[in-house]
Amino acid sequence: MAAETTEKYDFIIVGAGPSGATLASHLASSLPSLRILLLEAGESGVDNAPLYDRYTALMTPGLNYGYQTVPQESLNGSIVNYSRGKFHCVGLGGTSLINFGLWTRGPRDDYDRWARLVGNADFGWENIRKVFNDIETFSDPGYTDERSNYVSFEKDAHGQSGPVNVELPRRWESHILALMKGVEEHGFQMNKDLSSGNPIGVGLCPATSREGVRVTAKTAYLSSVPDNLRVKTGVQVARVLFEEGKAVGVKSVNGTKFFAQKEVILSAGALDSPKLLLLSGVGPAADLASLNIPVVQDLQYVGKNLQDHCHFPVTVVVRDSTREPNKLRPGSDVLAAARAEFAQGGTGPLAYVNGSYILGFLKDESLYSSEEFQSLDQQTREHLKKPTIPSWEFCTGLPLLGPPPPGPPRQFLSSVAVLMNPQSRGIVKLQSTDPRQPALFDPRLMTDPYDQKVLVAAAELVLSFLKTPSIAATIEAPAKMPASDSKEDILDFIKANLKSTWHMSGTCKMGLGEHDEAVVDPQFRVRGIEGLRVVDLSVSPFLVNAHPVACAYAVGKIAAETIRMQHGPKEV
Secondary structure, eight states: OOOOOOOOEEEEEEOOSHHHHHHHHHHHHHOTTSOEEEEESSOSOOOSOBGGGGGTGGGSTTSOOOOBOOOBGGGTTBOOBOOOBTTBSSSTTGGGGTSOOBOOOOOHHHHHHHHHHHTOGGGSHHHHHHHHHHHEEEEOOOOOSGGGGTOOOOGGGSOBSOSEEEEOOSSOOTTHHHHHHHHHHHTOOBOSOTTSSOOBEEEEOOBSEETTEEOOHIIIIISSOOTTEEEEESOOEEEEEEETTEEEEEEETTSOEEEEEEEEEEOSHHHHHHHHHHHTTEEOHHHHHHTTOOOSEEOTTTTEEEBOOEEEEEEEEESOTTSHHHHSOTTOHHHHHHHHHHHHHSOSGGGTTTOOOEEEEEOOGGGGGSHHHHTSOHHHHHHHTSTTOOSEEEEEEEOOSSOOOSSSOOEEEEEEEEEOSOOOOEEEEOSOSOTTSOOEEEOOTTOSHHHHHHHHHHHHHHHHHHTSHHHHTTEEEEEEOOSSSSHHHHHHHHHHHOEEOSOOBOTTOBOSSGGGTOSBOTTSBBTTOBTEEEOSGGGOSSOOSSOTHHHHHHHHHHHHHHHHHHHOSSOO
């Protein structure tokens, strides 16, 4: 029989991903007289991982639970990989351990919309850009050669002393400059700083790394913690405990209870925070009753509003076999030697290979005249027309994303289109009362006609880019492409190859009340429950047009300041 813990805590935070780790660190430092417990289902995580592994970390055995969606009706019944781990991943740091490490802040118009929707200026661009600056330490590579034509930064627009290191590689791989010139040749608008608040255009995306080593929420916020913050790993929470409508603690899957005198805060992510609420009796009453879960609070929109950026790769075989990734093949002596050199002194090819990521946010105003666009509600149409709001994301210079086909070693070039502003909405539901069982995930990818329209247009652009003379001259053969340039073949290709970008958001939506489907209020408090908050990307009213780890850190910091103002005078 599991014993109840004897320690008394003021706050319990569940989940040590970017939001949870940031929240825990700031709360502990700003409220030194209060005791904080951070619970993480995974273990301590991985340190000193090279950014080189950014494309494979997500699929590494032991780093995720292998979540999958239900069959997707719009994708011919395909099941999509929805890989997450123990509250995002096995270890302190959450998704920052296994994501691509891309640092994009997002459009100022998105954040101003968020602030308007929830009536809280903290989420507006003028405030949140300061939050980003506080979070990051940005290392400007100081390019003085022709690379400066494509990348440059205003020093005061970026942070210089935050805990999260952000950098661009001082050395580019041999093919990156040629690809940048191809992007320019194609006629893309260039963007020298994708995090300026206006991301429109193509540039080089910074990474969360320091001298080629991945930076995570653990290394940024939990490598050294205040005395009043206790971190417990290997603790999977089963449900929240309540007394007379107030959250008073949590119970783990092995029966151990932890008690909080002030608040319980869920930071388990957009898939697991709603799952914990539902298991705890907070959610749609009819759904809870069907599983014989006692209803604590009838909140109809828990688990709803699931949004995700989806993407598909177009891959060709290129003639240049001298590129570094072609030499660093898994299992090769060359890769083993490179790992040893990097581990010893942070030098060698792993210090820069896979460090350069060509990324662009592109806007297609021709979509506005389409029937699919006109069918959207007026507020959505007005937002999509805002100057900083992209239609899709374009990436190129990537390796083969997936296992190599049989045959002799070849060099691949992948270009990717990512849907922005997804209009499709999904749901997270319980399939069991067993907390060890994952919930049912149905993102309903590409079910909205406008999403289909945008993805087809994005594919047409990727195919036209590959026909750019300087790019086409390097292509030896197609590897994964549509059968033809017809819209029908392109749509068939997308349906067969569409993947999640693992940017799940929105399932505990922030808002002003029932009328806007809110689960939490603008101070992150679960509606109708005392002492319970949700602090992670599940609170997003809509999915920000960015790779969202920067936003996740910012949510944690904003929440910490919100809570500090209610419980103590000291600034975060």
